Amino acid sequence: MKINNIKIFAVAILASMTAFNCSDDDDSINIPDGPDFSGTYIQQDQMARPAINTVLVNDGMKDAFNTTVPSNMGAMFAEPFQAKLEALSPAYDPANPTDANALGFTAEAFAGVLATDVLTVSLDGETTFFNPASGATLTGRTLADDVIDVELILIFGGEEGLSNPEVPGLVSDNVDGNDKPFLTSFPYLASPHM
Amino acid sequence: MKKTKILIATAIVCIATFVAIAADHIDAPAVTGGTSDITDFYAFSGEDNSNIAFVANVQGLLLPGDTGSASFDENVLIEINIDTDEDAVQDLVIQAIPRDGRMYFFGPYATNSTDLSSSIGTTSSIQGVVDITQYGENAITATANNMTFFAGPRDDPFFFDFDQFNSILDPDNSASSFNDPGIDKFAGTNVLSVVVEVPKSMIGGSGNINTWVETKRKQ
Numbered sequence: 001m002k003i004n005n006i007k008i009f010a011v012a013i014l015a016s017m018t019a020f021n022c023s024d025d026d027d028s029i030n031i032p033d034g035p036d037f038s039g040t041y042i043q044q045d046q047m048a049r050p051a052i053n054t055v056l057v058n059d060g061m062k063d064a065f066n067t068t069v070p071s072n073m074g075a076m077f078a079e080p081f082q083a084k085l086e087a088l089s090p091a092y093d094p095a096n097p098t099d100a101n102a103l104g105f106t107a108e109a110f111a112g113v114l115a116t117d118v119l120t121v122s123l124d125g126e127t128t129f130f131n132p133a134s135g136a137t138l139t140g141r142t143l144a145d146d147v148i149d150v151e152l153i154l155i156f157g158g159e160e161g162l163s164n165p166e167v168p169g170l171v172s173d174n175v176d177g178n179d180k181p182f183l184t185s186f187p188y189l190a191s192p193h194m
Numbered sequence: 195m196k197k198t199k200i201l202i203a204t205a206i207v208c209i210a211t212f213v214a215i216a217a218d219h220i221d222a223p224a225v226t227g228g229t230s231d232i233t234d235f236y237a238f239s240g241e242d243n244s245n246i247a248f249v250a251n252v253q254g255l256l257l258p259g260d261t262g263s264a265s266f267d268e269n270v271l272i273e274i275n276i277d278t279d280e281d282a283v284q285d286l287v288i289q290a291i292p293r294d295g296r297m298y299f300f301g302p303y304a305t306n307s308t309d310l311s312s313s314i315g316t317t318s319s320i321q322g323v324v325d326i327t328q329y330g331e332n333a334i335t336a337t338a339n340n341m342t343f344f345a346g347p348r349d350d351p352f353f354f355d356f357d358q359f360n361s362i363l364d365p366d367n368s369a370s371s372f373n374d375p376g377i378d379k380f381a382g383t384n385v386l387s388v389v390v391e392v393p394k395s396m397i398g399g400s401g402n403i404n405t406w407v408e409t410k411r412k413q
Binding site for chain 1: 228230231232234235236237238239240241246247249258261270271277281282283291293294298308309310311312313314316329330333335342344347348349351352353354355358359362363370371372373374375376377378380381382383384387389391394397398399400401402403404405406407408409410411412413
């Protein structure tokens, strides 16, 4: 009986997948004078801040992270992110909950910020992930921003991450810029490698 | 019993094929290098600083020899989400979808959907279109509604010694720090880029926005 139920379930899933597949061809409406934009599009990937899924989401949850709307991410990912930060970095000592990074965030506070994966962009001032010269922080992301070093400093640097990092070998990947110069005008990205 | 196992396995493979073609910048366990694979997202003041430029890149780590044959997938919608009131729920979207060598843009238009599903905003009064630049061609751009559009292959702007990072995290590897100099994993590689520049007045005007990009596949 149990095995039969599983069989029926499996067949039902197969059938529904096949039906989905077939309906692709059937539900398009042909507009003679323009492209067809009909249909429903289902989410597969998303990102905001760089490398969040790469670094902080555990294996097995990476696809779930990509299909969780940002307003629901905090509840799902803040706790695992805190655990991940504490496991990754000696700069966050779980026995010392006030242990913080260069922005003054404890592991718990930093995880809380990162878990809702949106990129905050200023419409009024400088837009940068971090500019040590001006002090602007998390107000956008330019092509040239060395976002990996910023994240490494905030994960491995401790309270004085910029000047006196706790784990000096892990606060920069020593790749400081792109291999091609960016353009000052639209579309800003360098031409492709030939 | 054996048959049941095969059935289940077949069902799982089917589900994986249909649902889980999703990965981030070569990081998620499912299929990397799929046509919906986002590699990077940027948002910054344009050359004219009354505008914000959004850059959404997909299909990373394209070698020059593979770039000419790479193309945007007509079944993959690229959607830039904009939250203007700091609740992490999108208030506006800009959608980009390719059709027959051209990239079509809809929005920014208002939406309050928090769904993982979208339809294309063909009724939006704000629309644009640009010919997709082919590999080896000079960048083709287009403007409409004070917005500027580009779609096509570009150099991957990302830089990171990703392999050394993975070695450091690997418990079976003795690496404990980065090398100096590091090796940029993304040097010499291309991506497919969508760039759209939008007047700030069309996305909230002042203050902060929160933004993120999604790819969605036609069902």
